[in-house]
Amino acid sequence: MSHYQSDSTQVDVLPVPEVASIKELKDHPVTNIIGNLQDGVKTRSLVDNTCLYTCIKDSGVLDDCSCSCFISQVEPKNVEMALNDNNWIEAMQKELAQFDKLKVWNLVDLPKGAYPIGTKWVFKCKKDDRGVVVRNKARLVVQGFNQQEGIDYTEVYAPVARLEAIRLFLAFASFKGFKVFQVDVKSMFLYGKVKEEVYVCQPPGFEDPLNPNMVFKLDKALYGLHQAPRAWYETLSTHLLANDFVRGKIDSTLFIKKSGGDYLLVQIYVDDIIFGSTNKGLCKDFEGVMNSKFEMSAMGELSFFLGLQVNQKEDGFFIHQSKYVKDILSRFKMADCIPYDTPIPVNHKLNSDPDGKDVDCRLYRAMIGSLMYLTASRPDIMFAVCICSRFQAKPKESHSIAVKRIVRYLKGKQRLGLWYPHGSNFDFNAYTDSDFGGCYLDRKSTTGGCQFLGNRLVSWQCKKQTTVSISTCEAEYIAAVSCCSQILWIQQQLRDYGLNFTRTPMLCR
Structure with missing residues (x-):
């Protein structure tokens, strides 16, 4: 042992061996390997959790956290990322299995002079009305x-x-007091027949x-084709009409079936279908009619439809968009903002503000677009959104403050919505009003109106008039004409429901 000595300390230094020792490892005994040797090595993300999921579900302790263990919470940005996740691989295989089941396409050689259309994978984490991921x-x-x-x-x-x-x-259902149900067609566009010759590339990944240069010839429609929605509607409507349904004379997405004194109503919005009947037996018959041709996923009572949350209670329906309001607050980073009591001041005096500071027009238009869809159940912000939407071409800081005030108003009024009580009267009344030269840009007036069925608000309008009125009487007359056109449409629509x-x-203020 050698040492180094200074005036104050003494440190022992050990000599380093010239040759490092080598540890020999033997092969792991085959008898100690758990599982089938032919399966290869599996990571935790590749282990099948079906048995564990079944045990948890049967034990009754399945919750949101348990579901997240078996569902990917991240949407992949491209197919390469998806192919590294077993959950998304399984989702893609289910999609292709549906193609084979419905005989959507055939693998053929590309004819001379034809050009194939590219394909792309789109990944989406499906969420329920609480925002919990329920499906990949x-x-x-x-x-x-x-x-x-x-x-x-x-x-x-x-x-x-x-x-x-x-x-x-929904208003008619609340008046009659019956439940509304919802069903969803799995891969509904795959049922529509394609009349043209369309060739597509093989799915990426x-x-x-054995045939990398071949293409698929479509026999049925796929998502993304221009003719896909029309092909699906023709297939569905033909099937319903063949089963004694009658199409609405005004609304061609409404189908009605009468049986004695009872009737079944079916409303279609692309692949989302809601239905209800005064006789529960007709609802069961409708499910059988749909299952005879399409693969359905029964969703039970209507609770979430087109962004609208519908709470079906014993005394009526409550329609709101509280989840969408939370999404707006989160998207524009205003979840912690201070709420306002009103969406817009009484004397707002918003104008073009040519000397104001410019703001990001994309952000401004995104906020306006989000708020416009929210007016589907929030007539209280209709006028404020109508005013702010006039400045989307060149938004200024004053306009941005006005839009943010609407969002701050929503912060304090997230649960406001429409209430449709059961069994009350169903009288049809309309109201209309107009200002005079209220727009500071071109001095045009603004039309407002609303229509009630009993005490159920079913329709409302707020729009700037197309011409400049020279008197308050003319502005009121234009507003009355606009309200009258909406009345005529609702009257024709209600005739399909058997109401004349x-x-x-029409009350004009």
Whole structure:
């Protein structure tokens, strides 16, 4: 042993061995290996948790945290990321298995002169009305923007229900006092027949190794095709009409079936279907009719539809968008803002503000777009959103403050909504009003109106008039004409429900 000595300390230094010792490892005994040797090495993310999931579910302790163990919480940005996660691989395999089951396509050689359309995977974590991820959905879509009109598609129009029609449906259900149910068609576009010759590329990550240059010829529609919505509507409507349903004369997305004194109402919004009947037996018959042709996922009583949350209580329906309000507050980072009591001041005096400071127009338009959809159940912000939407071309700081005031108002009024009580009267009344030269940009007036069925608010409007009124009388007359057109539409719509309103009082202020 050698040492180094200084005036104050003494440190012992050990010599380093010239050759490092080598530890020999032997092979792990095969008898100690657990599981099948042919399965290979598996990481924890690749282990099948089906048995554990079944045990937890049967024991009755399954909660949101337990579900998150078996569902991916992250949406992959591309197919390469998805192929590294067993949960998303399983979701993609389910999508392709559905294609084979419904005989959507056939693998063929690309004809000379034809061009295939690209395909892309779209990944989405499906959430319930509480915001909890309940399912991983992988959708194979076609890049329809590469389609050529007249070659790959011709007619593409497909009817879609208006939000007023949905509210009329719920108002009528509350008046009659029956429950409304919801069903969802699995991969509904795959049922629509394609009349044109359309060729698509093989799915990314799932190419045929023996025939990598071949393409798929579509026999049925895929998501992303221009003609897919129309093909699905034709398939569904044909099936319903063949089972004694009658299509609405005004709303072609409403189907009615009468049986004696009872009737069954079905409202369609693309692949989302709501239905209700005064006779529960007809609801069971409708489920059988749909299951005879389509693969359905029964969702029970209606609770979440097109962003609308519907609470079906014993004394009525409560329609609100509290979840959507929370999403708006979170998206624009205003969850901790101080709430306001009103969405807009009485004398707002908003104008173009040419000397004001410019703001991000994309953010401003995003906020306006989000608030406009919220007006589906919030008439209290309709006027304020209408005013702020006029400045989307060149928004200024004053306009941004006005929009943020609306969001701050929502912060304190998140649970406001529409109440449709059971069994009350169903009289049709309408109200209309107008200001005079209220717009500071061009001095045009603003029309406002609302329509009630009993004490159920089913429709409302707020829009700037197209012409400049020279008197308050003219502004009120234009507002009355606009309200009258809405009355006529509602009257025609209610005739499909068996209600005939020949005289509707319209009150003009």
